Amino acid sequence: VSRIGSARSGRPDPPEVRGEQRAAKPRWYEHGDDPDYRFSLANERTFLAWIRTALALVAAAVALKQLVPPFRVPGARTGLSVLLSTLGLAIAVTAYRHWVACELAMRRQDRLPRSRMMPWLAGTLAVAAGVVAAVVLLESG
Amino acid sequence: VTARPTLGNPTAGLPVTGHPSPGPVDPGLQAERTGLAWTRTSLGLIANGFLVLRSGVVGHDTPLIVAGALVIALAAAVALIGWRRHSRIDAATRRGASPVDLPTVRLVCAAAALTALAALFAALGG
Numbered sequence: 001v002s003r004i005g006s007a008r009s010g011r012p013d014p015p016e017v018r019g020e021q022r023a024a025k026p027r028w029y030e031h032g033d034d035p036d037y038r039f040s041l042a043n044e045r046t047f048l049a050w051i052r053t054a055l056a057l058v059a060a061a062v063a064l065k066q067l068v069p070p071f072r073v074p075g076a077r078t079g080l081s082v083l084l085s086t087l088g089l090a091i092a093v094t095a096y097r098h099w100v101a102c103e104l105a106m107r108r109q110d111r112l113p114r115s116r117m118m119p120w121l122a123g124t125l126a127v128a129a130g131v132v133a134a135v136v137l138l139e140s141g
Numbered sequence: 142v143t144a145r146p147t148l149g150n151p152t153a154g155l156p157v158t159g160h161p162s163p164g165p166v167d168p169g170l171q172a173e174r175t176g177l178a179w180t181r182t183s184l185g186l187i188a189n190g191f192l193v194l195r196s197g198v199v200g201h202d203t204p205l206i207v208a209g210a211l212v213i214a215l216a217a218a219v220a221l222i223g224w225r226r227h228s229r230i231d232a233a234t235r236r237g238a239s240p241v242d243l244p245t246v247r248l249v250c251a252a253a254a255l256t257a258l259a260a261l262f263a264a265l266g267g
Contacts, residue, residue, distance in 0.1 A: 045178045
């Protein structure tokens with residue numbers, strides 16, 4: 001096990017710091033030990049990748065509503081736009097919670113939690129692709 | 142007391158294994174890759190900010206114009222975070238501290254949530 005970058009190992013805190021820590025209830029990011037810094041940074045990059053996924057969904061939603069002419073099927077454009085932006089909002093919020101849960105699991109040396117958004121993302125994109133295929137068929141026919 | 146391993150000196154305090162080379166200073170270029178991930182996220186925010194701003198201008202919708210301008214301002218802040226992230230990670234690991242920066246994570250999350258809310262607003266209105 002690499003201990004590169006793991007802080008506070010084998011180094012006693014100065015007494016004044018220890019007194020402060022005993023007085024205040026430790027926050028979640030003070031539980032356990034600092035993980036290897038590379039793992040924290042990997043967690044941060046994964047969080048940012050989820051945020052970018054949310055932003056891509058939101059950009060698709062806005063572009064659909066703004067730049068694509070209305071479909072022959074009433075409400076299809078608005079429905080798709082609402083679906084994509086709602087998924088984007090859900091992913092943005094859960095990305096933060098997932099980042100916190102992963103950081104905490106690493107600090108406590110627990111098993112890393114799985115992201116619950118993965119099946120939702122895949123399922124919603126499959127539904128959206130189906131709707132787009134149906135709309136394209138109806139528009140061209 | 143031996144020096145603890147840090148980003149700047151990853152082999153300090155580790156047992157000598159007989160290899161003369163101390164290895165790369167930043168294995169995997171962690172700090173640089175993380176800074177670039179922030180920069181890419183900022184680009185995504187800028188694109189969304191202009192899309193939301195355009196929705197507001199075309200539809201004469203003041204709340205959307207304000208939201209778009211706010212997202213662009215937050216994108217600039219995220220770009221600034223990305224620019225400074227490399228050296229801040231380097232500094233934190235040299236101190237032996239955690240590189241986690243909670244306010245920046247919350248900021249980019251709030252920016253993405255605001256963008257998504259603006260998109261939902263634009264989708265439902267008009």
